[in-house]
Amino acid sequence: MKYSSIIIFILGIAISGYGQTENQTKMDSTKTERFERGWEKLKEIDGEAGVKVIESLKDISPDLGKYTIEYPFGDVYSREILDNRTKEIAVVAALTAMGNARPQLKVHINAALNVGVTEEELSEIMILMSVYAGFPSALNGTSALKEVLEERKVVE
Amino acid sequence: MKYSSIIIFILGIAISGYGQTENQTKMDSTKTERFERGWEKLKEIDGEAGVKVIESLKDISPDLGKYTIEYPFGDVYSREILDNRTKEIAVVAALTAMGNARPQLKVHINAALNVGVTEEELSEIMILMSVYAGFPSALNGTSALKEVLEERKVVE
Amino acid sequence: MKYSSIIIFILGIAISGYGQTENQTKMDSTKTERFERGWEKLKEIDGEAGVKVIESLKDISPDLGKYTIEYPFGDVYSREILDNRTKEIAVVAALTAMGNARPQLKVHINAALNVGVTEEELSEIMILMSVYAGFPSALNGTSALKEVLEERKVVE
Amino acid sequence: MKYSSIIIFILGIAISGYGQTENQTKMDSTKTERFERGWEKLKEIDGEAGVKVIESLKDISPDLGKYTIEYPFGDVYSREILDNRTKEIAVVAALTAMGNARPQLKVHINAALNVGVTEEELSEIMILMSVYAGFPSALNGTSALKEVLEERKVVE
């Protein structure tokens, strides 16, 4: 089963201590909490797509995987001043405007759909970005949206 | 009074036809509608700050002023799929992430406050952007927020 | 025939009123003119490549398709202060420097060739961009130029 | 004495709990360690300039201040695979290339000088960036270096 390999991976990080220094091992006892909250949040919002990102880091940079869970998800996404919908709208807008992070834009279009942002609202964000980041960003964002919608249809 | 000069400016554009070609004069009869809707929307959302942007273009590029009213405000901001609050959250996120448009970021922080986004929510967007565009963008966005809040206090 | 589907698409936008609000329907009577001028301009400059971009938006975001025709082509490209050659040189330079919009760069390299910019002049713009945006932008712009030239050979 | 106000600020964050949710208070017991390590690291590398950045956040976004100490300094800068010199060289190169974060570039030019990178080496990084991000980035980076060197002379 897929999740077993994830659990092994989590244990793997805890045990392997890859790239851990004296200084950093102090962190271990406290890591669990932020990490676990982050991991739950990542699964809640990004689902499979987020899990795959972390898995792809397993061999090459487990520490970046750990930090990705801890800071963006354990710290930032776990904050409750903005709801999940609002967060994803902000993030999709930003990644569309930046125009240089298509894989992450697709992950967050997925995440946005997962937390209740509609397809129509996502199109609308792209139209809005044509004003602030130009038509190429809006068109490339819309093409990313199209790809995500097609990929979700295949899975269903 | 200030608005009289704006009205003169609007008439000025209509009459002067600066840079208008044969082809473009066809547009004149239809311009009024999008332009007027855009002008109302700009005043509603951006208030004084938006009006100043347009005024600053009067001599140097009245056509860019016209387009700024027509496309971003007359067309895009007048759409109603996303409410004003959501639009401003998306725009503030995007401009913070891009990190190269501080004057416009400040206009839109103002606009966001005008349509009911709270100071706390704006701080939150900056924190969120630390994940996607890095801490420098988040810190510079927060400093823009600070400046806007101070400027608004002075005016009150 | 291909164009019939485009005509149906245009009618489709006019009729469907997808995402149209009370406010926006006022626009309908006046839309035709800018839209038609834009559509002619798009076909004149971008040819097939431009038409494909609009077609790809048909299902996912017809309104972005409409705006792409109206503002960039109906308004901006229809202006006559800069000739088509000069416009395309400016746009190819900008997209090469930005380095994050390869599909649009390729459309505009095609457009530049269509309006008489030579292959040699396009190479020259890329060399110029090595100074302002660095060698990676210049190299990636040149590789986009190479791809476009090869694609045009296949079609001929 | 200046540091007393910092201690008050740290306590202030711990007590105020500004923006803290149920969920986030779990973090409190573990915060201290990463935070303290980060705070020491920030003072070691960035000195006064870094402390000022955090202080400027006190009223507007104490949580961004906390995260800036915890993640960049407590987590990342505390890693020991790259030494401080190498880290600062990488960061100065990146901020020069990005070209949209002058305040942070100046903080890190200062930091680089603090950890033993020479003025000549910093000039050299700017020259290197002329190749990858273009001459404007290299020239603006060099002008930031010049400003920092002049500011340091005044302080001495």
Added chain:
Amino acid sequence: MKYSSIIIFILGIAISGYGQTENQTKMDSTKTERFERGWEKLKEIDGEAGVKVIESLKDISPDLGKYTIEYPFGDVYSREILDNRTKEIAVVAALTAMGNARPQLKVHINAALNVGVTEEELSEIMILMSVYAGFPSALNGTSALKEVLEERKVVE
């Protein structure tokens, strides 16, 4: 007289050999030609503004000054496939779109005016950039144009 200090500066570079290694001294005999051609080109196109940029590098990074004369001006600007007008139009478009190099944008707006690009054409490039890089870039480019025009009036 101002130019005497420039001549001393040029000699200074030739003599000082700041940062020159064994390897690089080989370059000395051949440097003169590209350097001189570049220096003439820089004065022809950028005039005073360009000279000031080089002078500002005298103490901090004479080698970046030398390279700025040699590669952008001695090599690239001396090419004759695009005329000066076309080169400046491309560069102003690119720097407007990038939006993170205002000092260089102003130098090149000046340069464009020096080689016969009109104020109206420069406004037009900014309008064109609203499509490709968004309205903030277009507005900030237009504000740079306005500043340059005002500075040139003061000098006259």
Added chain:
Amino acid sequence: MKYSSIIIFILGIAISGYGQTENQTKMDSTKTERFERGWEKLKEIDGEAGVKVIESLKDISPDLGKYTIEYPFGDVYSREILDNRTKEIAVVAALTAMGNARPQLKVHINAALNVGVTEEELSEIMILMSVYAGFPSALNGTSALKEVLEERKVVE
């Protein structure tokens, strides 16, 4: 043999004079030295990957190929204030942060490995960039690193 075609290519540039003007032919006698030094440096640092970049320019833009050898390698990389390791660390950091030049990032990850930067150190640079350019840049940089490592395994 592969190198023979490169030698023919070098001769080809020298002879063909593609795009050479009166003015530029003056350069010919002096070109050899910077070009040769650059060519040796490029082969030393970038190896096969660098040679391929130059070869890919042969037909489309031999002059960009020549400049790429002369300025980045003949001038900048031949400087000896920073050693090769330090240069590559700075360049990998910059290209990761910019996030819009993946082919060049991969060439320089290869180059970094060639001059003794370890896989672990490269991962570390990506982690560092998560702070300054955001997690998407760090994740995409790490994925480029992963690709390069896999490609190098296949070749061995």
